[in-house]
Amino acid sequence: MNSIDLYPSGVLAPDVAPATPQQHSAWRALAQVIDPEIRQPITTLGMVSAVEFDGDDGVTVTIRLTIAGCPMQDTIHTDVQNALAPVAEGQIAVHLTSMTAEQRVALQDNLTASRPKNPFGKESLTKIYAVASGKGGVGKSTITANLAVGLADRGLSVGLIDADIHGFSIPGLLGITAKPTKVEDMIMPPIAYGVKVMSIGMFLDADQPVAWRGPMLHRALEQFVTDVYWGDVDVLLIDLPPGTGDIAISTAQLLPNAELLVITTPEHTAAQVAARAGQLSTQTSQPVSGVIENMGPMQMPDGTVIEVFGSGGGQAVSERLTDVLDQDVPLLGSIPLDPVLRTDSEHGTPSVVTSPTSAAGSVLREIVATLASARRGLAGRKLPVSPK
Ligand SMILES: Nc1ncnc2c1ncn2[C@@H]1O[C@H](COP(=O)(O)OP(=O)(O)OP(=O)(O)O)[C@@H](O)[C@H]1O
Structure with a gap:
């Protein structure tokens, strides 16, 4: 790896570029440190400003956080120290500073340069599931x-929008409880259990009601898609x-490849309502990938089964939608x-992940396995290859 691969140029270039073999090995070690929010090496993001060794083989590293007081600073501090431990025999000192406004703009430009405004548009290969209920x-x-966390637990990169x-x-x-970090116009989603999450709840005080009408809801969802x-x-x-x-209509417009997952309880009245929600897909041209029944029959410790909400609703919705949607x-x-x-x-x-062998946890894991094995959303889409 040469120096050019290790750090960016321009305003994001390091204040002290590596010159000695010892500094180069420290930079290569730092290239293993991944920014927890952006998920790229801190070196190529321009977050490493200087690596300087003293006479006792101790090292001082200066890190530019994207913003002052970045919520991930403790993680970055620890990761930097761990990465440098094998290459520094003396003390490791990590100094945290923050990027200038100019550097943040350059970082945003670098990150968004090659990306479409809507990363989940028609051409996107992301598998998108909109979860609906009647x-x-x-x-x-x-x-x-739970599905999002289960998919992330299987090693997939997962995003979750609370619409x-x-x-x-x-x-x-x-x-x-963390608020999203803002880097200029870009919003970094908080990550929990490996899932990148965005919710309007992160911008409001607890218990604050949201009294928004359609156009504002559409705008909020649009921002979650394009500005995050x-x-x-x-x-x-x-x-x-x-x-x-x-x-549901906005989702279909902003996420044209989205497929629906319909949730219902086992009651037959609930199932009828859920089937109506599923039929919405005919208006929005979204396929329905499947039905999940929840609050189904529960097995008691003595082996008896209690059907608090009845049974059969999930099967009924599946048959109804199979029939109506063909x-x-x-x-x-x-x-x-x-x-x-x-x-x-x-x-x-x-x-x-926390109670994987519980009655609900084990069924959730089975559903996750089915979804994880579904191919990415290429079905029915034109690929950019022409037949010979
Ligand atoms: N299988 C289950 N067993 C026991 N409790 C459950 C089960 N599924 C959900 N719950 C509980 O039911 C309540 C409602 O769940 P949840 O908020 O996820 O519903 P929802 O459909 O998203 O509701 P809304 O759309 O109105 O926000 C929660 O207290 C949740 O913990």
């Missing part, structure tokens, strides 16, 4: 959060508001009513 309280947000703007609950479900630095994302999940409102809409699983899922959710610890 009515509220069926566990749509709980399932969306349930009036009833946002994703930050709480994932224990997120998502980087490369394999799977994006959208937690839609319950019902068939404006946001496409296979499978039932992806039935998640039982499970107190573990409820308490995990309340504590901001998703069962899919």
